[in-house]
Structures are given as C-alpha cells and as structure tokens.
Amino acid sequence: MMKRVIAALLILVLALFIYGNLYSTGEGKLFPKFGNVNLSERVSNKFINKNANGENGVVTYKETKDAESGSANMVTSIVVNYRSFDTLGEVTVLFVSALGVGLLLSGKSRMKFKTPPNFILKAGVRIIAGIILITGVYIFIHGHLTPGGGFPGGSMIASAVLLFYISDDEFRTKVKSFKFLEGTAGSLYLIFGLLGLTMGGYFLYNFLPTGVVGELFSAGIVPIIYIFVGLKVGSELSNLISDFLSEEGK
Amino acid sequence: MQIIEIIVGIVLLIFAFLAIEAKKIINSVIYLSILSMLAVVSFVFMKAPDVAITEAVIGSGLVTAIFIFTLFSIKKVGDKK
Amino acid sequence: MIQYLFIGLILIGIYGLLTQKNLIKLVVALNVLEVGVNLFIISTGYVKDGVAPILFKGVPSTNGTFVDPLPQALVLTAIVIGVGVTALALTVVRKIYEKHGTLNLDEMGSESDD
Numbered sequence: 233m234m235k236r237v238i239a240a241l242l243i244l245v246l247a248l249f250i251y252g253n254l255y256s257t258g259e260g261k262l263f264p265k266f267g268n269v270n271l272s273e274r275v276s277n278k279f280i281n282k283n284a285n286g287e288n289g290v291v292t293y294k295e296t297k298d299a300e301s302g303s304a305n306m307v308t309s310i311v312v313n314y315r316s317f318d319t320l321g322e323v324t325v326l327f328v329s330a331l332g333v334g335l336l337l338s339g340k341s342r343m344k345f346k347t348p349p350n351f352i353l354k355a356g357v358r359i360i361a362g363i364i365l366i367t368g369v370y371i372f373i374h375g376h377l378t379p380g381g382g383f384p385g386g387s388m389i390a391s392a393v394l395l396f397y398i399s400d401d402e403f404r405t406k407v408k409s410f411k412f413l414e415g416t417a418g419s420l421y422l423i424f425g426l427l428g429l430t431m432g433g434y435f436l437y438n439f440l441p442t443g444v445v446g447e448l449f450s451a452g453i454v455p456i457i458y459i460f461v462g463l464k465v466g467s468e469l470s471n472l473i474s475d476f477l478s479e480e481g482k
Numbered sequence: 483m484q485i486i487e488i489i490v491g492i493v494l495l496i497f498a499f500l501a502i503e504a505k506k507i508i509n510s511v512i513y514l515s516i517l518s519m520l521a522v523v524s525f526v527f528m529k530a531p532d533v534a535i536t537e538a539v540i541g542s543g544l545v546t547a548i549f550i551f552t553l554f555s556i557k558k559v560g561d562k563k
Numbered sequence: 564m565i566q567y568l569f570i571g572l573i574l575i576g577i578y579g580l581l582t583q584k585n586l587i588k589l590v591v592a593l594n595v596l597e598v599g600v601n602l603f604i605i606s607t608g609y610v611k612d613g614v615a616p617i618l619f620k621g622v623p624s625t626n627g628t629f630v631d632p633l634p635q636a637l638v639l640t641a642i643v644i645g646v647g648v649t650a651l652a653l654t655v656v657r658k659i660y661e662k663h664g665t666l667n668l669d670e671m672g673s674e675s676d677d
Contacts, residue, residue: 239581243574250570266566267611269631276633293618306616307532310636322640329647336654379531383643387539394547445618472650476551491568498572498595502579510591521598529615529630530605536642545649552653556660
C-alpha cells in the first residue's frame with residue numbers, strides 16, 4: 233500500500249512537470265500546439281516536395297516524371313528511400329530479437345491445446361487464411377501507392393500462419409525453409425544497398441529510373457526493397473510464433 | 483469531430499487503467515487488445531493510415547496471441563496469488 | 564487537449580511498471596507505455612484540416628495540405644520493434660517460471676532458498 237502511494241506521488245510530480253512545460257514558449261520551446269504545426273520550417277517539407285537535393289518544387293499525381301523518389305505514398309518514400317539505412321538497422325533489431333527467442337525456446341515437440349479445434353474453426357480458417365495471405369502480398373507489393381507496406385504485409389502473412397497453427401493440432405511450418413527465405417531476403421536488401429554504393433556513390437542509392445509518380449512500375453528500388461522487407465518480416469514473425477508454440481519435449 | 487477524438491482519448495485512459503489494475507491476467511491481456519483497437523481509431527483521426535494498419539494487425543492480433551500462448555504454457559491462467 | 568490524454572497514457576504505463584509485482588503485468592504495462600508514446604509522436608505531426616500523406620488525383624504537394632509524414636515513418640518501425648521486445652520479454656518470463664515456479668517478484672527469492 234505504501235508503495236502505491238509513493239508511486240502515485242511520483243507520477244503526480246512527473247505529470248505536473250510535463251504538463252507545465254509542454255507548450256512553453258520562448259527559449260525552451262518544445263512542441264507546437266496540437267494542429268498548429270508549421271510544415272515549411274520542418275525537414276519533412278523537403279520530403280513532401282521531393283526536393284532534398286534542391287530540385288523540382290511541386291509534385292503532381294500521374295504527371296511528375298523522374299522525381300527524386302517516385303513513390304506516391306510519402307511515408308514509404310521516407311522509410312525505404314530517404315531513411316533506408318534506419319530501416320536496415322530496424323530489420324536487424326527484429327532479426328536479433330527473433331534469434332533470441334529461437335535460442336531460448338528451442339523445443340522439439342509442438343504444444344497441444346486443452347480443447348481440440350472444432351469443425352467450424354477448421355472450415356473457417358481454410359476459407360479465410362488464403363484471403364489473408366493474398367491481402368498481405370497485395371499490401372506489400374502496392375506499398376508505394378496505397379497505405380501499407382512491408383511491415384503490415386509481413387505481419388498479415390504471419391497472422392495467416394498463426395491461424396493455421398490454431399486450427400490444426402499437428403501443423404508445423406517447415407522452419408528451415410522460413411530461415412532460408414529470411415536470410416535470402418535480408419542479404420538481397422544488403423546487396424541492393426551495395427549496388428547503389430557502386431552505381432551512385434552512396435549506400436542504398438536509388439539507381440533505377442523512378443518513372444511517373446503513381447504508376448505501379450515506378451519509384452525505382454522502393455517496391456523491390458519493400459518486397460524483401462515484407463518477406464523478411466513475415467518469415468521472422470512466423471518463426472517467432474512457431475517457437476512460442478514449441479515445448480521442451482520427448 | 484473534436485469531441486469524438488476526446489471521448490476516444492478518455493476511453494483509452496480508462497482501458498489503460500483497467501489493463502494495469504485487472505485482477506486476472508487474461509482480462510488484462512484482453513483490455514490491452516481493446517486499447518490497441520482504440521489506438522487504431524485515434525491514429526485514423528490523426529490521418530496516419532499506414533500506422534493504423536500496422537497497429538491493427540500487430541497490436542490486436544499478434545501481441546495478444548503471443549501473450550495467450552505464454553499463459554497456456556504457464557498453465558496458471560488468471561491465477562494472481 | 565488530446566495530447567494531454569496521450570501523455571496520461573504514458574504516465575499510467577510508468578505507474579504500472581512501478582507498482583505491479585506480476586511479471587506478465589509488467590510486460591502489459593510496457594505495452595501500454597509504448598502505445599502512449601506512439602500516439603504522442605504521431606500527434607506532434609498533425610496539421611489542422613490536413614490530409615493523409617499520400618498523393619492522389621488533384622492534390623499537388625503544396626504547403627499545409629498534408630500532415631507531417633516523418634513521425635509516421637518513425638512510429639511504423641517502432642511498432643514492429645515493439646513486437647520483438649514483447650516476444651523476447653515473454654520468453655524470459657517463461658524461462659523464469661520454469662526455474663522458480665512463480666511469477667510474483669516477491670516470492671521469487673524465498674523459493675530458491677529451499
């Protein structure tokens with residue numbers, strides 16, 4: 233009880249400190265008021281107008297040709313083009329955490345549920361899982377045009393694998409093929425980065441022609457790299473689920 | 483629209499408190515899943531569709547599944563004492 | 564106003580980390596904290612009457628039309644990292660349960676004395 237009171241007091245002090253200083257003006261200015269952001273004084277302005285190198289001003293859908301990063305979805309153009317090195321590090325962190333889970337929970341046999349899956353679950357999963365898989369693949373192929381991309385697409389593939397696991401007591405993925413897919417996708421990401429280094433002068437340079445903004449075959453290496461990220465995230469999370477459902481066993 | 487955003491924010495706070503203070507662990511995990519779904523609504527209000535899709539798939543699907551598999555393997559579901 | 568509520572979510576997460584004794588509850592509190600931080604980072608990029616940062620027909624990229632895409636890109640990766648952290652933490656929780664037979668932090672030391 234005493235611990236809770238002390239914790240509540242601590243939280244109260246922290247809350248007063250943060251709430252008092254959040255919108256302070258003048259020298260120690262932290263954040264603008266909600267909704268009153270001035271984009272022209274932020275770095276994102278250059279990402280939106282695609283003029284980080286100081287070229288063309290306004291980008292128009294289906295008209296602008298050979299922009300810096302021809303992706304219509306600006307979040308994708310930041311994640312995979314302008315800040316691609318960041319994404320490479322992030323994928324590495326995910327790989328290391330999946331590796332840790334695999335090392336700690338390396339059981340041989342499959343965990344059984346208390347109640348076996350009934351008929352409705354089995355029949356429903358047989359219909360739904362295919363649709364989910366196709367949606368996941370669609371989302372990461374069209375990541376540069378519509379909302380989505382490699383990370384949600386990969387997670388959708390992993391959730392389809394999760395549905396297979398809960399609908400069938402005997403189901404086990406071929407872990408070796410997932411490991412192979414994951415390693416291949418990760419190394420291809422690195423190889424494309426090194427190709428950019430040889431062709432353009434810096435790591436992960438967008439060396440393919442970027443095309444017209446808004447078409448499927450546009451944006452250079454952005455969709456290619458997002459497909460690799462999607463495959464890597466999907467196989468990694470599927471492996472993670474398969475590790476979680478394994479037991480130490482005979 | 484402004485009022486709906488604030489109502490969603492207050493419900494978020496309520497479910498966060500319930501997720502922390504629930505007696506049974508399984509209830510806590512379910513409240514966490516509801517919190518993720520409400521966060522998706524809030525992301526959509528703030529015009530972030532990419533983040534909303536990711537949070538909908540991961541926050542309410544995969545994380546809940548991982549928590550519940552852990553509870554299965556521990557075989558003491560909802561036993562706090 | 565809405566940003567205060569998101570910071571409240573962060574504070575509730577810290578409160579849970581300070582007070583809870585069950586290990587799985589600690590991971591739940593960590594997740595609540597993460598959701599709060601993600602919502603707050605997104606809210607720093609919101610522009611009033613802005614549209615989602617995707618080019619479509621009839622919208623040229625002039626100032627004040629789109630919301631800030633940079634926080635969204637950062638949060639997109641942070642959510643996936645969160646799954647990795649949660650999975651690793653739950654793995655460690657499982658291993659601790661196998662060793663000590665309890666999830667309560669207070670009972671853990673006395674169990675190992677026997």
